Amino acid sequence: MDEIKLKIIEEIEKSKDEQIDFLQKLVKTPSANPYVKNPLESNPEDPVELQVAELIYNKLEEIGLSPKFEGISPSRPNVIRKFGRKGRTLIFNGHMDTVLPTPGWEVDPFSGIIKDGKLYGLGALDMKSALSSYIFMVKALLRFESELNGKIILQFVVDEEPIGASPFGTRYLLEKGYVGDAAIIGEPGTKKIVIGNRGGYRFKIEVFGEAVHTGLREWEEKKKGLNAILEMVKVINALQEIEFPIEEHPIFPGRKNVLTFPTIIEGGKAINVVPDYCIAFGDMRILPGITKEYIEGKIKEKLDKLGVKYKLTPIIYVPPTFIKPDEPIVQILKNNAKTILKREPIIEGSGAWSDMWMFIEKGIPTVNFGCDGEGAHSKNEYVDIKSVIDVTKIYALTAIDFLRFELSP
Structure with missing residues (x-):
């Protein structure tokens, strides 16, 4: 030296x-x-x-x-x-x-x-x-x-x-x-x-239902009301099934593309009201080759089959x-x-x-x-x-x- x-x-x-x-x-x-x-x-x-x-x-x-x-x-x-x-x-x-x-x-x-x-x-x-x-x-x-x-x-x-x-x-x-x-x-x-x-994609999904008082006959007979939280459960289960490429990248040895959903979830306004709204946030970590458009396409492909009323909103995309x-x-x-x-x-x-x-x-x-x-x-x-x-x-x-x-x- x-x-x-x-x-x-x-x-x-x-x-x-x-x-x-x-x-x-x-x-x-x-x-x-x-x-x-x-x-x-x-x-x-x-x-x-x-x-x-x-x-x-x-x-x-x-x-x-x-x-x-x-x-x-x-x-x-x-x-x-x-x-x-x-x-x-x-x-x-x-x-x-x-x-x-x-x-x-x-x-x-x-x-x-x-x-x-x-x-x-x-x-x-x-x-x-x-x-x-x-x-x-x-x-x-x-x-x-x-x-x-x-x-x-x-x-x-x-x-x-x-x-x-x-x-x-x-x-x-x-x-x-x-x-x-x-x-x-x-x-x-x-x-x-x-x-x-690795890059990242953060997003939120909003699911919409129909609110009704839990004591009403219309809810009991399933004539009114749609539980947005249960609808979100369908979304959660569907997103667990998404498969992403697993090809390894030399700069990121042993690392993978990983989708984590949900990381935060909120829904319901009162203990005696069927929730008409549920929001959940997700996070994905991505290797080179995965784009924002690719991720959103995969998510929509799964959710559009469910018959759930939802809205996907990107929060941020960070490129690898x-x-x-x-x-x-x-x-x-x-x-x-x-x-x-x-x-x-x-x-x-x-x-x-x-x-x-x-x-x-x-x-x-x-x-x-x-x-x-x-x-x-x-x-x-x-x-x-x-x-x-x-x-x-x-x-x-x-x-x-x-x-x-x-x-x-």
Whole structure:
């Protein structure tokens, strides 16, 4: 390892106590996104992430940078900072919101408590740890800005958790022209470098019946009333029978096309009234080759045979996306991860999607790579403290290599 890299690692080591202290502050500052249940209702005026955004903004100022707020509204700003010189651009992107706390936590989910080398709290792993790594990576690189033949863009974004396609966060910044030559998103895990994600199709189905009081003779004699919930049962059973192609894709080894229906279901207005309406939501995860039109065709083919009065409404379609394993950002990140971790991460796609698909759709090679821990989207979430520092080093060395040297055409 060359002298510059050794000095960068030394700088990160000097600041590790400060970094963990800042990570605790991030975890203690709530940014739980209430719109995970209803993504399309996400409100640009609701200050879900504002306190975290202000904390990050102030920290960047403290270390000598000049950040800016860039967002759909003053209540939900993304935090942006460009650092470096003209040349190639490497983006570090991460979301400031978290899911809602689940039941069963054994510690306060906003405590940031440290036990046995683990920092506990909602968002500690997903992904406030990576946000701290971005900041302290740049702090370490400040002394070596002359070594960079390009610039880093830090992006701390809002509203990722509900749907991974929000118009307020990453998509907003891309549309504003915040683009680069490659991007890293700090979604959790060092065991693999994620180079793509399965796509997704989310939808709702409404079923219509006829309401009638359960005490009336017309219902008893089946002359009036149609139970929309029982009609929905027909829909549910029919959709379980849909078969999708099972051909494996090399970027997503062992993964399949999976339809899950229902994930949410609601119906009925009163205990003594036959329900005239039922709504259910579904989710499908798809491999390359499956389109929105193909899925909708399969669903309608099954439901049109039932004689059920229904309405299918798409919520979102995210295309399956991936980049080549030999992309420079993938190989540079892999080499530096191997240097710091003393093991080589595997390179493959992910079953879940993140904001990376929007970068890839824009032609920007993007990977997911973040800290280690357990409990993301569950109780007792924690991040391994040593991993936080290791990942900070990996990010810094990757930035140096990507921006310092000329890449082969």
